[in-house]
Amino acid sequence: MLAERTKRIGVSPTMKVAAEAMRLKAQGVDIVDLGAGEPDFPTPPHVSAAAHAAIDANFTKYTTNSGTDEMKRAVCARYKADYGVEYTPAETIISAGGKQALYNAALCLFGAGDEVITHMPGWPTLVEQIKLADATPVIVRTRAEDNFRLHAETILAALAPRTRGIVINSPGNPTGALISEDDLTRVADEAARRDIWILVDLCYERLIYEPTPHNLPGILVARMRDRTVLCGSSSKAYAMTGWRCGWALGPAALISACNALQSHSTSNVCSITQKAAVAALTGPQDCVTAMLDEYRNRRDQVCEWLAAEPRLRVGKPEGAFYLFIDVSDFLSPDGLRTTSDLAQALLDEARVAITPGEAFDAPGFLRLSYATSLAELQRGTDRIIAFVRALDVQAGAAAGA
Ligand SMILES: Cc1ncc(COP(=O)(O)O)c(C=O)c1O
Structure with a gap:
């Protein structure tokens, strides 16, 4: 049926x-x-205030499908400030949560016959999205004995001729584990050599407890900018889960494909939400x-x-x-x-x-x-x-x- x-x-x-x-x-x-x-x-009061102001100003119509220019610039500025990476609005799409940003990217990059590596214990949606893209998830496991750290060797051992992508979530749900900069560097060097995409789910990027180096965007952009997708979200950092706002940064051709896909599914993220998210990203942290x-x-x-x-x-x-x-x-x-x-x-x-x-x-x-x-x-x-x-x-x- x-x-x-x-x-x-x-x-x-x-x-x-x-x-x-x-x-x-x-x-x-x-x-x-x-x-x-x-x-x-x-949600922080200055964020909610921006949404109220948007309603009062009748900012309540469709926006550009891929997000307002203001919102894209706010994301690019945040990543520049936090990681030193340079992205332009043409390399940015605003989606309904990190979930849709990741889904768009999976559907635009992966297909039948492709293998995509990801890690478990992990957030199940990443695996389901790979399957929805008709690709085959290849699961590598992390272990409680070393606090679920994702090691480069584990990922490298899973590489195969059909590997098309690697999806990494750090900090990870449900383990809170981080991939170290050193491990990601080794994975990125090999992925760049083999022309494999790396998608990073950075949804919890602002929730790291100790001052641990975690410049994953910087590492990837320096090594393989044309095969890197960075997905983030306002949900967890700014207590905005219900507002539904996330984003992807990546090569313009991929972002353009994500834009086309989103234009036939959900269109733009709620206009009011985008104003609130601009306040969140550009306001006091x-x-x-x-x-x-x-x-x-x-x-x-x-x-x-x-x-x-x-x-x-x-x-x-x-x-x-x-x-x-x-x-x-x-x-x-x-x-x-x-x-x-x-x-x-x-x-x-x-x-x-x-x-x-x-x-x-x-x-x-x-x-x-x-x-x-x-x-x-x-x-x-x-x-x-x-x-x-x-x-x-x-x-x-x-x-x-
Ligand atoms: C690991 C991870 N990535 C992404 C998301 C997506 O969150 P949102 O779509 O609200 O941005 C979640 C939500 O629970 C998550 O746990």
Whole structure:
């Protein structure tokens, strides 16, 4: 009944958890929601004010399909200031979130017979987009033992004659891991030699906790500007997930193809949103730092609370706002078999919404989002610890019975 491509994809599993938590909360159930993939902070007031002003000025019509010139210049100026890279408006497209920017690029670059390398545990959309482009995803794995670092050797070992692209997400969702500048340099040198595209999903680029060198755009532009795509978003840095604004920077011919594709799907990003995003990118950046400081504080606090139960094993993430917790000690063939079972039981019995590792191709892990208040985080971690300890009691009772 449905087209063949629908069989290759499912609904985003992270969104499923969010929907279920929302449904229960709407019924008045006291859920602690640690599933959120979005900042809990309000959009900064000067950003919202720019949107109000846009409405009042009747800036409410179609804009240029690929985004206003003002917005493109704001993105280019931000990347110049942050990374020292030079892009022009003709090399820039504004899309409905980083998601659409990445999707446009995948559809315009990849096709049947192409292999595209990406990494897991990771954000599932990157893999699904490769499949939607009729290409074949080639997954390389990162490991909890070294905090999910993406090593150049792992990517280089996956290169094959049909490799057409490499998609890297750094900082990564759900692990918060960064690719080091050195690793990216080695990958870029080889990709340039073989004429392979590198797409970087920089959606969490502003959420890095320590002053770690992370000039991925600078490295790629210096080595392979004509095969580089940089995708970013206002969603996470400026607490603007609902506004739907992201962008891609790349060679003009690719951006022009993305423009054509977008012109037949969604057209321009909401005009009001674009005015708000200009204010976000060009206005004071201390709001970003303030949110980052609060996330860091929460990360450290939750890690401390979780340390009370050593079988909840977790490393400190370098970026983003998730803890990726190894809970495999609590899974068993005759109890909760998967982290999906565990997450469901946590929701049903402990009233905590949390995302199972299967959503990120990482069975045995749970993703805890600390994009919520410290008070909620404390309630949530208390409930999780009490729940897993009660599992021991049940297991002990069953063994004694
Ligand atoms: C790794 C990663 N990339 C991109 C996105 C896209 O976000 P948006 O479309 O809101 O910019 C997300 C959202 O969760 C994400 O986690």
